[in-house]
Amino acid sequence: MTDITHPRLRLRPKGGSRFRTGAPWVYSDELVLDRRTRALPAGTIVTLEDAERQPMATGAFHPTSKIAFRVLERMPDHAIDRAWLHAKIAHAHALRDHLFDAPFYRLIHAEADGLPGVIIDRFGDAVAIQPNAAWADLLIEDIAAAVMAVTGVSTVIKNGTGRARALDGLPEETTVLQGALDGVVDVPMNGAIYQADLLGGQKTGLYYDQRPNHAFAARLVRDARVLDVFSHVGGFGLAALAGGAAHATAVDGSAPALALAEAGAAKMGMADKFATRKGDAFDTMTAMAGEGARFEVVICDPPAFAPNKAAAEAGLRAYERVARLAAKLVAPGGYLVLCSCSHAADLARFRQVSTKGVHRAGRAAQIIHTGEAGPDHPVHPGLAESAYLKALFLRLD
The missing domain is CATH 3.40.50.150 (Vaccinia Virus protein VP39)
Known part of the structure; x- marks a missing residue:
């Protein structure tokens, strides 16, 4: 249990059918979007309720995106912080470390690794992060810190380009968040x-x-x-x-x-x-x-x-x-x-x-x-x- 209370987001009476069977998204036309919810900034962490106001899950909300709710946890009012990110990334890293002899692979594959809209590729001692959703863009520093703590890499690149970011209203930008990069990387x-x-x-x-x-x-x-x-x-x-x-x-x-x-x-x-x-x-x-x-x-x-x-x-x-x-x-x-x-x-x-x-x-x-x-x-x-x-x-x- 937690004493965290996130803003509430409510399903319409017939909304969330795919969500209830395991989908990691809820579309905007399945939600009650009133003046209060539309005023929430893109990327706000919210708790999803059913039509009877029973809490269901924690996720990220975007008031103007077709994908209005991205599932982060199937528990309400869950803390989405650096410790949570560390656990998600460590779980993903354990799979890759088991599969590959060398540290060259996709570390995070978005929804399939429990981090919707986030792509992270590892290149030896460097990683490139694509935060393609507003919530991840807001938490990019925490994501970078968690990746470094889990993997031990010294260089973190934010690659903020691509169609997916544009759909979430995010600007294009590529920058070195941590460490340094000297030219191309041998893979x-x-x-x-x-x-x-x-x-x-x-x-x-x-x-x-x-x-x-x-x-x-x-x-x-x-x-x-x-x-x-x-x-x-x-x-x-x-x-x-x-x-x-x-x-x-x-x-x-x-x-x-x-x-x-x-x-x-x-x-x-x-x-x-x-x-x-x-x-x-x-x-x-x-x-x-x-x-x-x-x-x-x-x-x-x-x-x-x-x-x-x-x-x-x-x-x-x-x-x-x-x-x-x-x-x-x-x-x-x-x-x-x-x-x-x-x-x-x-x-x-x-x-x-x-x-x-x-x-x-x-x-x-x-x-x-x-x-x-x-x-x-x-x-x-x-x-x-x-x-x-x-x-x-x-x-x-």
Whole structure:
């Protein structure tokens, strides 16, 4: 029990059906939002009540967001302080410490780790925190202190960029909260060496979610020519080189990302087996097909074309186009890997449009493996959106 009393937030009589079955959110149209509650600052810690005013849970409130209540504890009037943060982070850290031999992983995966809207990636002695919800932005100093106490890292970066922060009305800002950072960070993963730019790169600097899919792709590439499209800092391409590929070509629209990919290949001593091509992925694949280029393995890991339901149909058409263009570049008997990080495009729809695109390219295929994010990206049982990553591995005729 506690003597803390948070402001009250009440459900409508028929509100909270998903919350009652385990979902970590309550939407604004499920709540009684009167003048008093709308006056609460974004990020205020509140206690949720049912329609009969019985306390149910502690969470974070946002008066203007569609996601108005984020569950922090399934107990009312719970203290949300540094000690609470320390316990949550320690619980998450214990899993990662058990799973990985080296301290390079996603430490906190938002709702699935009990910290809604918070992403924390670890890069050895440094962490990058994305506080994508107002409550976390308010408590960023306490989050940083708790992470340092649990992990022993000396450098903490606040990466305040991205669409999620904008939805919560938060400004873009990236800053060093603790310690210092001297250039990019070497990240060993699956035998490759990646270069992560924690201050200027996309997201937190590297995508850890594809780790198991990099590893499976590496099983297909021995002595192969590999094309890595939407490569970012060389995710699949460098893993392919580590797996024994004869050569890898990375395609991306970002010159800085490709430069980091080249630096990673050089760190691995494989610069002579690695090439980059800057340009729009669709245009580049079309041009390569016209040039007669063929690869034993082609991998496409595009950004989220369907980040929400409104964009789902257009996004699915884009994924079909990726599959069609990429399939034309695969040598007979070769492999095609197609990925989606769009939670609004579920696996069934993604598989449907991907195989349709392959068929439209005049190729027959068999699906040999379906991948997902690694275990440092756990799935919240009540939040389908947390199972966002899909990877289809196909063998073509």
